Amino acid sequence: MYPVLKKEPLSKDYFILSVRAEHLQRAQAGQFALLQHTELSELIPLSILEVNGEEVSFLVKVVGRSTLELKEEAQQISYIAGPLGKPFPVKNYGKVACFGIGWGIAPLYNVAKFLRAEGNSLELYFLSEDGFLPLRERLDALFDRVEVLREPKRVDADLIISAGGNRLSRDVLKLNPETPHIAMVNTHMLDAVGLCLVCRVLVDGSIKLACSDGPWFDAQKVDWENLIIREDLFVEQERLALEEYQKLLRRKNLRKTSSEV
DSSP states (O other): OEEEEEEEEOSSSEEEEEEEOGGGGGOOTTOEEEEESSTTSOOEEEEEEEEETTEEEEEEEOOSHHHHHHHHHOSEESEEEEEESOOOOOSOOSEEEEEEEGGGHHHHHHHHHHHHHTTOEEEEEEEOSSOOOTTHHHHHHHOSEEEEESSOOOOOOSEEEEESOHHHHHHHHHHOTTSOEEEEOOOOOSSSSSSSOTTEEEETTEEEETTTTOSEEEGGGBOHHHHHHHHGGGHHHHHHHHHHHHHHHHHHHHHHHHHHO
16 A cells, blocks of 8 residues: 555645655656556556655546545555656757646656756646646746647747647647657556557557557657547546546535534
């Protein structure tokens, strides 16, 4: 078991989850971990935000049952695998523009810290409907420029990095087809060691695995349309699972309230 050290709420949908996981101390730029709350919970991949000794933090956005379960009930984590995935290729690129949406701010922040150490100039463009940007103070301190947008745009950069959504990466690529672009793909995962093949991605016509070959790929070589179609296959099941868990939480809260009366 891995103890939850703290859960820091940032908004209704975002929180920072900090756990004690000594084996993640060796994590490199842009890697992730696979977490399971209980033995009956879904395994979910989470990008590593920061590592401070044995304490590892993740930025979690509540998007379904598993992330809501972490927010509402997790006091310890039964299983954590990692660090997983190939590290981001860190070097001096020059001017780097980062595009993110949702939880994608976590891998971008993590990678940007390593890129800053190599002397890169850093810009961040975050897509948000309501204008909220998690970790704003940290991001302002790290990036040379921070903008919150409703949609992606063309930029002048030596490298583009995108994370948080396949549609985002596809749209950024369409607007900036001539700029080198490294993107984090978003896929379902079951084991994250290359056995289940659920996270397969078509890259330059060949099958790659996000868990072991990625999650970072040359955006110009990824078949984004195929990836988006497969990403949407389980939307209905995920919606139903979230609704059932919300009903369970309401029943638990009612029982708790009744026992206190």
